[in-house]
Structures are given as C-alpha cells and as structure tokens.
Amino acid sequence: MAELLYRVGRFAARRHWTVISGWIAAVLVGGLTFVLFAGTITSAITIPDIPTNKVTEQLAAEFENSSGGSGGIVFETTDGQAFTEAQQGEISELLKSLGQIEDVEGAIDPFATQAQLQQSATQLSEGREQLDQGQAQIEDAQTELEKAQEELDQQRQAAEESGALAQAQEQLDAAQEEIDAGAKELQTQSEQLEQQSAALGLGSQVAQLSSGFRLISEDGSAAVTTVSFALPVAEVPAESKTAIEDLVEENPIDGVNVLISQDISQTVPSVLGVGEIVGLLVAAAVLVIMLGTLIGAVLPLASAGLGVGVATLAAMSFSSLVEFMSVTPVLGIMLGLAVGIDYSLFILNRHRKQLKQGVDLHESIGLANGTSGNAVVFAGFTVAIALLALNVTGIPFLGLMGTVGAAAVLVAVLVATTFTPALLSLVGMRILQAKERAALENTEDTAAPATSRPAEKPMTTRAAVLSLVAGIAVLVVIALPALNMRLGLPDGAGQPEDSQAYQAYQVQSEKFGDGVNGPLLVLAELPAPVTEATTLAEQAAVGQAIYDVGDVAAVVPIGVSKDGSALSFQVVPNGGPNSESTAELVKDLRDLTPQTAGGGTADLGVAGNASANIDVSQKLSDVLPVYLVIVVGLSLVILILVFRSILVPLTATLGFVLSLLAAFGGLTAIFQEGWMAGLFGIHEPSPILSFLPIIVTGILFGLAMDYQLFLVSGMREAFAHGAPARLAVRRGLLAGRSVVTAAAIIMISVFGGFIFSHDTVIKPIGFALAFGVLVDAFVVRMFLIPAAMHLLGDKAWWIPKWLDRILPDIDVEGAKLERSHPLHPVEEVVEAEAAAPKSS
Incomplete structure (x- = not known):
C-alpha cells in the first residue's frame, strides 16, 4: 500500500x-x-418491529379512521383573556381550511368539541336529576299504593266482621286488582329506572375518567386542536407539513398566537x-x-x-x-x-x-x-x-x-x-x-550534519505511577454521572426557546398539563366481542382499571373495533413524554390485564408518540452492549495487527473505554442533569438522545485508534531501532505529540462548533464528540498511555511466538518505503520533475 x-x-x-x-x-x-x-x-425517528408499531398497525386495520397519525396546533390569546366569539369563528374557519391540504384528513374544532363535552356533562347532570325525580315519584306512588292497600284491607276486615263480605267481594277484588296492577306498573318503572340509573352511572363513570381531558383551557385563553393525517406522522411528506405552516402564517388571527407543535413543525437543522x-x-x-x-x-x-x-x-x-x-x-x-x-x-x-x-x-x-x-x-x-x-x-x-x-x-x-x-x-x-x-x-552544505539529539531521559517510575493513578481517578470522577444516564428522544421542551414547537409545548403544559404533550393510545383486546348494550360497561371497567394504575390524568374512550373485539382509549399521563413516570406508566399498562365487565381479562397494547419514543430508546439501549463488544473486539484485533503486541492493544482499548465513559459522564452531567447548562445554551435538561451513545462510540473509537497509531507507532519505531523501551516511549511521545495536539484541537474546534447549533439533536452530538476527543487525546493518549507503557517496559512489546509467526506484517508508517526510497537532496531531480511546470 x-x-x-x-x-x-x-x-x-x-x-x-x-x-x-x-x-x-x-x-x-x-x-x-x-x-x-x-x-x-x-x-422523525422510526424503528420497525417495536411494540408501538404493532399496536398502531392493529389500530389501522381494525378501527375506522385510525390509520394515520396526528399533530397538534395550539391557540393562545395574546392578552390572556378568553377567546372572543370573533376569534373562535376565525379559528374554526382556519381549521376547516386545513382539511383541504393533501394528506390531511381534517382538524378537530376545539370549541365545538368542548361544547359537545360540556353538553354531554349537562345531559348527564340533567339525566341524574330526572332519575331522582322519577325515583321520588315512584316512591310517592308506592306510598299511595300502600295507603290504598291498607284502606282496602280495612274495608275487607270491616265487611267480614259485618257479614257483608260476600256482597262486597266483587268490589273488593276489583279494587285489589287495581292496586296489584299499580304495584306491578311501579315495579316495571322501578326496574327501568334502575337500568337507566346503571347506564347513567356508567356514563358518569366514563365522563369522570375523561374529565381531565380538555381542548379549551379552564380560563378560556388557550385551545388545542388535533390535525389528523392520512399517513403515520413519520411518513407524512414534508410538503404537507410545510403547507400547514404556510396556511397558518398566511391567515393570522388578531389577538391570537398560533403555535404549531413539534409533530408538524419539525425542521431540518442548518x-x-x-x-x-x-x-x-x-x-x-x-x-x-x-x-x-x-x-x-x-x-x-x-x-x-x-x-x-x-x-x-x-x-x-x-x-x-x-x-x-x-x-x-x-x-x-x-x-x-x-x-x-x-x-x-x-x-x-x-x-x-x-x-x-x-x-x-x-x-x-x-x-x-x-x-x-x-x-x-x-x-x-x-x-x-x-x-x-x-x-x-x-x-x-x-x-x-x-x-x-x-x-x-x-x-x-x-x-x-x-x-x-x-x-x-x-x-x-x-x-x-x-x-x-x-x-x-543559503545552505552551503547540501548534506548538513544531523543535529545532535538533545539529552533525553525517560520519565521516572514515580511520575508514571502518579500520572496513571491521577489520570484514571479524574476520568472515573467525570464518568460517574453516566450511571444515571437515561435515554430518550427530543420533545418540544428541548427545542429552541424562540421556536413554535417549544412555545406550543409550554402553553400545553401550563394550560392543560404536561401529559397533553405526550398522550398514549391504549388498545384493549377483549375476551368476547361487545354489543351496543355492553360497550359502555366494558369501557367503564377497562377505563377504570387503566386509571387506577396511577399517574394518569384522563382516560378517554375513542372507539370500538369493527368486529367489537377491541376497545381503544386515549390516555393522558400526568408526566411529560420524556418523564420517568410516563415510561413507568407505559410499562405498567403493558403488564396490566384488567377484568372486564362480562368476565375474563383484557390484553392491553400501548401506542402513540410518547410510547414510540420509549420503544425506540429501549431498542437502542438493548443493542448498545452488543455494539460495544464488537467495537472493543475490533479494537483489540486491529491494534494487535499493527503493533504486534498483546499488552499495547489492551492498554489502548482500556483507555478508549475510559475516555468513552468520561464522555458519557460529561454529556449526562450537562445535558441531562443541567450542570453548566446555561453555558451551552440548554434551557431544558432532558434525557440523552437515544442513539447518541452508539454513534459516539463508533466515531470516538476510530479517532482514538488514530491518535494511538500516530503516537505509539513512534514509540514502536524507536524501540525497533534499539532504544530502551522506556526511552522509546519518551521519543515516540516527543515525535508525535505536536501533530496529534494540533489534530485534536482541530477536531475539538470542528465538533465544538456544532454544540451551539439550534438543533437539539446536533447539539449533544457535537458536545459528546468534542469532549470525547479532548479527553481521549490529552488525558488518555498523551498522559495515561505513556505512563502505562513506561511501567510495562519491555513487556509492552511481548507477543507469543506462534502468534507473531501467523500475523501479517502491516507497515502502517511505511518504513519499508523509506528504506527503498532514501531521502534525495534537492540537486537530484528526476527528469520528469524537471519537465513539470514550476509552481514555487
């Protein structure tokens, strides 16, 4: 080569x-x-074959109008007062226009829907009053019947005592039949009232479970609508999302801020x-x-x-x-x-x-x-x-x-x-x-004598031990926060403060609760299909079981499958989409098997954007150890081939692991825990980007091997030329540190420039790479590795003879080329070069 x-x-x-x-x-x-x-x-970040996708596909196949995704738009009055009728009308017209955009199925009118919810609540209240009145009337009628029966019994007794029972029997029997008929009618009415009361109770129960769900804030100053798409959100073309933004921008509403959520306003990083x-x-x-x-x-x-x-x-x-x-x-x-x-x-x-x-x-x-x-x-x-x-x-x-x-x-x-x-x-x-x-x-002697090598001596063993202990201690301390690392995907809270996505997220959190930013879709597969008469009872039973799990703000029934074998619910958590409580809620719901009203148990599946984020993060967490094993194994093989040593690759790989953990520790401390967050423009600490550890592992591994190669190959060359092992460490470090220092600073500068990107995905990647290079180049490669090599001495270059014989000779530094092409002085110019154009 x-x-x-x-x-x-x-x-x-x-x-x-x-x-x-x-x-x-x-x-x-x-x-x-x-x-x-x-x-x-x-x-959008999507991964096939995760639990959320399976539930989403089932919803699309078994439920009407459930095949697409959705995104939110938030409306907020600029003065903090309730929406006026004129503003409500303009918002409703704007939402009707959204339905004309390609790939958009429609948008919910929050005012009409909230009015319907309020009307339903009013009807339930009125129904309860009517039932109470009916119950009172039945009780009054029952009292009248009891009095009539008592009077009839008295008349029967009097007739019997006077001996006139036979003459009055027909009249008494007719009166008894009338009382019995009245009692039977009251019994029928009472049973009907009980049925109505049970149905009303179920309706009230479902309404109570749904009461935490609102489309208009309690003070009337904010509203949120759901835009339904014909496709899953990740598959909606960018042109359709841009058309929504353009339509909103072209139709301003006086006194109203219109804020598009992250699901729609996802932008490409600059x-x-x-x-x-x-x-x-x-x-x-x-x-x-x-x-x-x-x-x-x-x-x-x-x-x-x-x-x-x-x-x-x-x-x-x-x-x-x-x-x-x-x-x-x-x-x-x-x-x-x-x-x-x-x-x-x-x-x-x-x-x-x-x-x-x-x-x-x-x-x-x-x-x-x-x-x-x-x-x-x-x-x-x-x-x-x-x-x-x-x-x-x-x-x-x-x-x-x-x-x-x-x-x-x-x-x-x-x-x-x-x-x-x-x-x-x-x-x-x-x-x-x-x-x-x-x-x-001006050089008179074309072959000037080589300058004498300055007096050299290796570092002391005491200094090597101190360097090794101090360096490892520093890296371990920096790495400690990584023990608390949580993985997640970016939500609106992490977007730039001047972005619509961030402002929409904040308005929804303040006016409706954190969970509105990450609602869950729950699919309940029933042991037997429901009928029109039993649907409400099953919705109440399963919905109550979901609510009782805890950390739930609202459970809203949203549909029944075409064959009646499954129910779907929208569940609003108490926590935001990236909160630990929401992650636990998803896990608990998937483990839940609620009792149904008709007997038996239901199986639950969970979908929705928050659920998808959790599944993606879990999938990436699961593959990270596998990838680490691959990278570490690759590191050992490559370094054994290059340096023909066993201990040098081991120290290099251990150093890489230390620098990687330190990078994760710094990343967690700043981006998740919020240490010095203001310095890096982080206004909302959040879980670490789920795919970042894997990406950073791959890139830092390659760069760490670069620095190891350029530094340790000089040590190996000096040792091969007869220098004592510890002196060779010194010479190799002196020969390579200037170019490695410059290269590392350049890497840090380039990666560090991306730390101040407005994009929440690019920012942590830039930091992790810049900090990782800083730690690996200046602490591991130029501090720990020389100390370890000094302490190992000649043993650093030991390799079993059988392995040395079978390994290929990889001349990374081109030493053979240097021997076959000795340096030519300026006077010895080949003819081809003499014919080349002069450019100096």
Missing part, C-alpha cells in the same frame, strides 16, 4: 491540474445528481451556523500557528471542504430512494470536516519536514503520501469500519447514518491522498515559511 500511495502522490504532484480538475468534475457531477435525484429528509463557522475559524488559526503560513493553513481546509462537498452531494442523491433523517447528512459533514482537515494535515506536516531536510519537492510529496498517507488510509478505514458496524444493530436509520459517515471518511481519505498532493505540488516551496525557504537556499 505504501508503494502504491507513493506512486499516487508522485502522479498527483506531476499532473496536479489533472487531479484537481478531476475532483472539481466530481463535485459538479455530485451537484447534478443531487438536483436530479435528491428527495426529502425527515426529522449545516453552518455561527458556532460552526467559529469552530472552523479556530481550526484555521491552529493551522496558521502550527504551519506558520496562511497558504499552508488553507490547504487542509480546502481538502476537507472538497471531500465534504463530494460526499454530501453523493449521499443526498440517494435520499429519494431511502429515508434520510435530517441529522444524517449533518453528521457526515461534521465527520468529513474534522477528519478531512486532520488527514490532510498529517501528510502536509510530513512533507514540510522533508522539504526542510532538503528533499526534492515531488519526491517529498510522494514519500509523505506513502508514509503518512499510508497511516491516513489505515486510520480512515478503521473509522469507516467502526461506523459501518452500526449496520449490525439491525436499526435502519442508525445503519444509514453509519454508512453515510463512513462514506464521508473514505472520501476524506481519497481527497487527502490525491487532492492534497496535487495542491502541494501547485503551491510548491511556498508551503514553507519565507525564512525556512531562505535557510534552504
């Missing part, structure tokens, strides 16, 4: 315009395919905001300081920008074929920029050192590409493999994110090993500072 990259570098140097033109053509082709084939992207630009400027400043030339700083940025452009346009050209989450291309851009700058820097830095040693321009480019470029290829493939491994989780959107990220990294590798050498040839000697070029021109 090193020899091949050497030739590629030489070719790119000689034919720099051809290579540059080829990459420009790639960008143009990518732009054309993007325009022709790009589709829409979504902010690629470059102020924070991202600041991050790139910091990276540029680091490059200028390190390289000392503005043109040198521009080259890595240009290479990274080109790679990001090609990778992003190519990936998005497939967005009409597969569903892209909005965060997927942003993650590719984030990765492409960071690794693209670093990979180009590694080659450029090697090239500059060789030029200062007097190596010919094109030869130096080829050697830099064959040595540092070889390490770049290995590092890039390591990151790409870790990202592609996300496909083993079986979660489509996660696998796609990993694939797009891996593609961005591989394109960055291609750009670094082809486009960067072409630019270096184009720039020529101007990659060096003016004084460095002057020093080369």
Whole structure:
C-alpha cells in the first residue's frame, strides 16, 4: 500500500491540474445528481418491529379512521383573556381550511368539541336529576299504593266482621286488582329506572375518567386542536407539513398566537451556523500557528471542504430512494470536516519536514503520501469500519447514518491522498515559511550534519505511577454521572426557546398539563366481542382499571373495533413524554390485564408518540452492549495487527473505554442533569438522545485508534531501532505529540462548533464528540498511555511466538518505503520533475 500511495502522490504532484480538475468534475457531477435525484429528509425517528408499531398497525386495520397519525396546533390569546366569539369563528374557519391540504384528513374544532363535552356533562347532570325525580315519584306512588292497600284491607276486615263480605267481594277484588296492577306498573318503572340509573352511572363513570381531558383551557385563553393525517406522522411528506405552516402564517388571527407543535413543525437543522463557522475559524488559526503560513493553513481546509462537498452531494442523491433523517447528512459533514482537515494535515506536516531536510519537492510529496498517507488510509478505514458496524444493530436509520459517515471518511481519505498532493505540488516551496525557504537556499552544505539529539531521559517510575493513578481517578470522577444516564428522544421542551414547537409545548403544559404533550393510545383486546348494550360497561371497567394504575390524568374512550373485539382509549399521563413516570406508566399498562365487565381479562397494547419514543430508546439501549463488544473486539484485533503486541492493544482499548465513559459522564452531567447548562445554551435538561451513545462510540473509537497509531507507532519505531523501551516511549511521545495536539484541537474546534447549533439533536452530538476527543487525546493518549507503557517496559512489546509467526506484517508508517526510497537532496531531480511546470 505504501508503494502504491507513493506512486499516487508522485502522479498527483506531476499532473496536479489533472487531479484537481478531476475532483472539481466530481463535485459538479455530485451537484447534478443531487438536483436530479435528491428527495426529502425527515426529522422523525422510526424503528420497525417495536411494540408501538404493532399496536398502531392493529389500530389501522381494525378501527375506522385510525390509520394515520396526528399533530397538534395550539391557540393562545395574546392578552390572556378568553377567546372572543370573533376569534373562535376565525379559528374554526382556519381549521376547516386545513382539511383541504393533501394528506390531511381534517382538524378537530376545539370549541365545538368542548361544547359537545360540556353538553354531554349537562345531559348527564340533567339525566341524574330526572332519575331522582322519577325515583321520588315512584316512591310517592308506592306510598299511595300502600295507603290504598291498607284502606282496602280495612274495608275487607270491616265487611267480614259485618257479614257483608260476600256482597262486597266483587268490589273488593276489583279494587285489589287495581292496586296489584299499580304495584306491578311501579315495579316495571322501578326496574327501568334502575337500568337507566346503571347506564347513567356508567356514563358518569366514563365522563369522570375523561374529565381531565380538555381542548379549551379552564380560563378560556388557550385551545388545542388535533390535525389528523392520512399517513403515520413519520411518513407524512414534508410538503404537507410545510403547507400547514404556510396556511397558518398566511391567515393570522388578531389577538391570537398560533403555535404549531413539534409533530408538524419539525425542521431540518442548518449545516453552518455561527458556532460552526467559529469552530472552523479556530481550526484555521491552529493551522496558521502550527504551519506558520496562511497558504499552508488553507490547504487542509480546502481538502476537507472538497471531500465534504463530494460526499454530501453523493449521499443526498440517494435520499429519494431511502429515508434520510435530517441529522444524517449533518453528521457526515461534521465527520468529513474534522477528519478531512486532520488527514490532510498529517501528510502536509510530513512533507514540510522533508522539504526542510532538503528533499526534492515531488519526491517529498510522494514519500509523505506513502508514509503518512499510508497511516491516513489505515486510520480512515478503521473509522469507516467502526461506523459501518452500526449496520449490525439491525436499526435502519442508525445503519444509514453509519454508512453515510463512513462514506464521508473514505472520501476524506481519497481527497487527502490525491487532492492534497496535487495542491502541494501547485503551491510548491511556498508551503514553507519565507525564512525556512531562505535557510534552504543559503545552505552551503547540501548534506548538513544531523543535529545532535538533545539529552533525553525517560520519565521516572514515580511520575508514571502518579500520572496513571491521577489520570484514571479524574476520568472515573467525570464518568460517574453516566450511571444515571437515561435515554430518550427530543420533545418540544428541548427545542429552541424562540421556536413554535417549544412555545406550543409550554402553553400545553401550563394550560392543560404536561401529559397533553405526550398522550398514549391504549388498545384493549377483549375476551368476547361487545354489543351496543355492553360497550359502555366494558369501557367503564377497562377505563377504570387503566386509571387506577396511577399517574394518569384522563382516560378517554375513542372507539370500538369493527368486529367489537377491541376497545381503544386515549390516555393522558400526568408526566411529560420524556418523564420517568410516563415510561413507568407505559410499562405498567403493558403488564396490566384488567377484568372486564362480562368476565375474563383484557390484553392491553400501548401506542402513540410518547410510547414510540420509549420503544425506540429501549431498542437502542438493548443493542448498545452488543455494539460495544464488537467495537472493543475490533479494537483489540486491529491494534494487535499493527503493533504486534498483546499488552499495547489492551492498554489502548482500556483507555478508549475510559475516555468513552468520561464522555458519557460529561454529556449526562450537562445535558441531562443541567450542570453548566446555561453555558451551552440548554434551557431544558432532558434525557440523552437515544442513539447518541452508539454513534459516539463508533466515531470516538476510530479517532482514538488514530491518535494511538500516530503516537505509539513512534514509540514502536524507536524501540525497533534499539532504544530502551522506556526511552522509546519518551521519543515516540516527543515525535508525535505536536501533530496529534494540533489534530485534536482541530477536531475539538470542528465538533465544538456544532454544540451551539439550534438543533437539539446536533447539539449533544457535537458536545459528546468534542469532549470525547479532548479527553481521549490529552488525558488518555498523551498522559495515561505513556505512563502505562513506561511501567510495562519491555513487556509492552511481548507477543507469543506462534502468534507473531501467523500475523501479517502491516507497515502502517511505511518504513519499508523509506528504506527503498532514501531521502534525495534537492540537486537530484528526476527528469520528469524537471519537465513539470514550476509552481514555487
């Protein structure tokens, strides 16, 4: 590979315009395919085969008008007063217009619906009064009958005593029949009254269970409507959601704020905001300081920008074929920029050192590409493999994110090993500072003696022990908050404070309760089908059982299946969609088997956005350990191959685990617990993004292996050249720390720029990656690993002889290439280079 990259570098140097033109053509082709084939992207996170999906599919199949999803729109008066009749009328007309939008089934009129609910409550109250009156009338009639019976009995007794019973018998019997008929009629009326009272009681019970559900706030200043879609929310085209926003914006209502909830107003995160630009400027400043030339700083940025452009346009050209989450291309851009700058820097830095040693321009480019470029290829493939491994989780959107990220990294590798050498040839000697070029021109001895190596001595064992103990202690303390990490998906509470989604969430929480932001759909499968006469009783029995679970604000019956075998309810929790109480409620409802009115038990299933979020988070939590095992195993195999050692890979992998846990700890402390939340623009601490740990694990693994490679390979090289093991640790650290420091700062700057994104998905990813790189590069790789290597001494490089014999020889640093291509001084210029255009 090193020899091949050497030739590629030489070719790119000689034919720099051809290579540059080829990459420009790639960008143009990518732009054309993007325009022709790009589709829409979504902010919804979906996973197949989760319990929520199964319940949703059953609802769609068995219930009328239940196949689609829904979203909310909140109305609030600006003065805090109740809606006027005029405002109510305008809102109702607006909601009628929403039904004309494609994919929208309609929108509930909150005022008409609340009036119906109030009317039903009034009818129940009036019905109870009428029953009470009827009961009183029956009791009065019963009293009259008892008096009549008593008088008749007295008449019968008197006739019997006077001997006139025979003459009065017919009249007495007629009177008795009349009393008996009256009693029978009263009995019938009483039974009917009992039936009506039972039905009214069931109705009152159901109404009481539903009483916590409102569409108009108690003070009349806020209203919420549900927009029903023909498709599940995740499948509703972005155009339809945008049409809703446009219709609302084009039809303002005087004195009313109209706020669209997150389910409808999901937006695509911006690629470059102020924070991202600041991050790139910091990276540029680091490059200028390190390289000392503005043109040198521009080259890595240009290479990274080109790679990001090609990778992003190519990936998005497939967005009409597969569903892209909005965060997927942003993650590719984030990765492409960071690794693209670093990979180009590694080659450029090697090239500059060789030029200062007097190596010919094109030869130096080829050697830099064959040595540092070889390490770049290995590092890039390591990151790409870790990202592609996300496909083993079986979660489509996660696998796609990993694939797009891996593609961005591989394109960055291609750009670094082809486009960067072409630019270096184009720039020529101007990659060096003016004084460095002057020093080369004024050198009298072309083979100046090598400067003597400064006095060196390894660190003391005491310092190594202290460093190891202190470093591990710091990382463990930072990692402690991760013990309380909870996973979830973003809700309206985490959206920017100036967004409609956040304001809608807050209004609903304040006016209607937190649970309105995350209602649950509960499906109850009955042991026997219900009839029209038994439906109310079953709704009351099952609904009461659901309510009695606790942490429930309201249970609203919403339908009966076509065959009567199932009931559906809307359950409003007390807590918000990301609260622990709601997660426990979902679990408890799924475990519940309520007694039905007709005997037997019902089986419950739960759906809804809050339930889906819980299921997605649980699924991702379940696959995280599997992915960690894969990554750790991959780490050990790769490092054993590279360093031909057992203990070096073990220390490197343990260091990665420590840095990963520390990253999770910092993430949990800030984003979930709210420590220093204001500093990072977090106004509402919330659970950690459910797929973030897996994504961060894959990316940090690849980057950690990069830093391990560039630092420890120098130690191995020094040891192989005869330096004592502990002195080799010192030499390797001194040789690699400057470029690793610069690369890490650049990574931190690029990732850190995304911390200040307005998007609640991008923000924590940017922080986790920036903090993870900070910890891994500066604490683990440059602090703990040297200390551990010092304490291990010669044992660090031990490997069983049988394993050493079967392992392939992976020359990551291109040492064989250096031996076969010794450094040529400037005077020895090959003919092909003499014919090349002068660019310096």
